[in-house]
Amino acid sequence: xxxxxxxxxxxxxxxxxxxxxxxxxxxxTADGRWVRDVSYAFFPEVLExxxxxxxxxxxxxxxxxxxxxxxADTVYSAYASALExxxxxxxxxERELGIRPSAAVLTGRGAHVLTNMELDREARKALAExxxxxxxxxxxxxxxxxxxxxxxxxxxxxxxxxxxxxxxALIEPExxxxxxxxxxxxxxxxxxxxxVAAAVSKAVKTPLGEMLEPGRRRVDVHTALWLACS
Numbered sequence: 001x002x003x004x005x006x007x008x009x010x011x012x013x014x015x016x017x018x019x020x021x022x023x024x025x026x027x028x029t030a031d032g033r034w035v036r037d038v039s040y041a042f043f044p045e046v047l048e049x050x051x052x053x054x055x056x057x058x059x060x061x062x063x064x065x066x067x068x069x070x071x072a073d074t075v076y077s078a079y080a081s082a083l084e085x086x087x088x089x090x091x092x093x094e095r096e097l098g099i100r101p102s103a104a105v106l107t108g109r110g111a112h113v114l115t116n117m118e119l120d121r122e123a124r125k126a127l128a129e130x131x132x133x134x135x136x137x138x139x140x141x142x143x144x145x146x147x148x149x150x151x152x153x154x155x156x157x158x159x160x161x162x163x164x165x166x167x168x169a170l171i172e173p174e175x176x177x178x179x180x181x182x183x184x185x186x187x188x189x190x191x192x193x194x195x196v197a198a199a200v201s202k203a204v205k206t207p208l209g210e211m212l213e214p215g216r217r218r219v220d221v222h223t224a225l226w227l228a229c230s
Contacts, residue, residue: 063114088138090176157169
């Protein structure tokens with residue numbers, strides 16, 4: 001089993017030519033096992049799938065504001081919290097700092113807000129400290145490390161988030177002002193009404209809020225991915 005997984009990972013790394021070596025990919029081998037590797041997007045597919053390719057030109061230099069509701073019970077409550085935080089972020093960026101976001105990516109339990117502005121590490125650190133401090137009214141709960149470190153993992157549109165089973169979705173930043181948690185779930189769990197059979201080893205609550213008992217169960221595709229990678 002372990003040898004099979006190693007071979008699958010070697011093939012992924014050798015032939016898929018990942019655009020970003022820190023991305024995620026999951027494949028199912030002939031023996032039915034899921035194999036995960038930290039490579040996902042490869043260049044031709046990204047160019048074909050992105051609605052606004054220009055947003056990602058020079059991505060290594062842009063600012064990424066990561067808002068994640070890690071402690072939320074379900075993706076619905078995660079998005080409810082993250083969208084509220086994202087709206088505060090947009091207001092602060094535009095009203096106080098004159099920074100206009102260029103894109104937003106729904107990640108499965110939060111959002112990445114991106115801008116085309118380039119700043120060095122010290123300036124990024126100062127910006128993160130300001131957003132999290134009481135000087136910013138109200139403070140915005142961003143991931144400071146994601147803003148400071150340009151090499152941090154990014155969610156490309158169409159890439160899977162194995163922690164929830166979601167698929168990242170690119171949206172216009174303005175949509176964050178009116179988007180509901182239900183709409184965010186609709187965008188990032190597009191196959192949640194497509195069902196497959198999956199083995200459940202113990203009683204669990206899925207990211208979508210469904211309680212599953214042990215045994216062979218009928219679950220949606222996103223939940224199946226989450227179960228396979230948990």
